[in-house]
Amino acid sequence: MEGGKRGTILITNDDGIDAPGLRALVDSLVNTNLFSVLVCAPDSEKSAVSHGITWLHPIAVKQVNIDGATAFAVSGTPADCASLGVSKALFPTVPDLVVSGINKGSNCGYHIVYSGTVAGAREAFFNDVPSISISYDWIKGKSNLQDFTLAAQVCIPIISAILVEIKNPSFPRRCFLNIDVPNNVANHKGYKLTKQGKSIINMGWRQVISETEGQKMSSDMTNTDTETPKNFESSVSPEHLLFAREVRGSVLDDDDDTDYKSLKEGYITVSPLAALSNVEVDCQAFFKNWLQSVPELPSPSSL
Known part of the structure; x- marks a missing residue:
């Protein structure tokens, strides 16, 4: 992103291009008049497809009308959409930032593995494009569609700050961010840096x-x-x-620094993620010693 140029943001998701979370995010970004907004999202709901990709056949792409944005609906997965969106095959330039969301439902702990929303951001990360996934802790009977707009608005400062920060060589390129917005977004307790838990x-x-x-x-x-x-x-x-x-x-987690517990306490959780979670230290130590002894272990038939 060159100085003075508006940042270009690519939006994707897993709930589909017509989902209220995506539309609220796009509208909020467009209304700031600070960004060029692109959309490349699934043409139907693709929740919980994880990081699946389309491999054996082409995907269909159709331009759709979303005010203030250049938008395409895609027959593939969220990872397909992110990959296509940053490839320069669909759009003439690579976006400065990819934002995946806003998902209807939180994505914390081990659920991150299942999430197509997180996969959209992860795929951009694989392609060396800074990225964020955003989810709102939707609760049936308590949440309403206006909450998606509030969730988008509380995340715009993070989006804006990252677009500024990615110009600096010190910006970490070995992670992307997963953001969860609490159910009571109007009374949130602020941003909190968290880690992926085990909920x-x-x-x-x-x-x-x-x-x-x-x-x-x-x-x-x-x-x-x-x-x-x-x-x-x-x-x-x-x-x-x-x-x-x-x-x-x-x-559920009981660690104060984990995403799920902090989200339920009312914080907007910000968790840096890598492509894959590193194994626990004690597992690494166990298998380091165990592997050395494998040739000496008895065969199952002799036990």
Whole structure:
């Protein structure tokens, strides 16, 4: 980004190009009149697809009208969208920053692995483009669509600051940022630097007799607030067995520095992430000694 030039921001997500979180983010950025805004996002919901990519066939791209932005809907995954958006195959230049979101539901702890939203930012990181993923802690019955606009507005200072900072050689290029905005965004407690924790929703399976019986989980894999269309017809033949996911409890963090705990306390959490999480130190030490002894260990058949 050259001095005096407006920063170019590429927006993607996993909830789809028509999702209210993405539209609120784009509108908020456009209304500042500080950025050139590009959009390259899935043409339909791609929640919890993780970092999947389309490999065996081409993806379809269609230009769509979003006021103030140049926007395309893509038949691929969030990682596909980010990759295409920074490739110069679709847009003439590489964006200065990629922002993935705003996701409907938090992305903390181990759920980061499942998240298509985080994958969009991670893919940009793979391509050496600074990136951020943003999620809002949507709670059914408490949240409303205006909260997405508030979430976008509280993140604009971070977006603006990064666009300034990436011009400096000291800006760290070996990470990207994952941001989670608390449910009560209007009364948030400010930004807090956190680390990825180990929180996770434990999920099991139950057998169902129809596809309509198994409700669809939302992006954070906890809420079941997406209803099946009334005119939905099952395409599964009678001889197939059907199984639906269901929530069976959770494992939560108690460390004050982790993303999930801080988010629930009302902070806007900012967690630097790398491509892959480094293994715990004690695991590294164990396997260093263990590997040296492998040739001396007995075979399973002799135990």
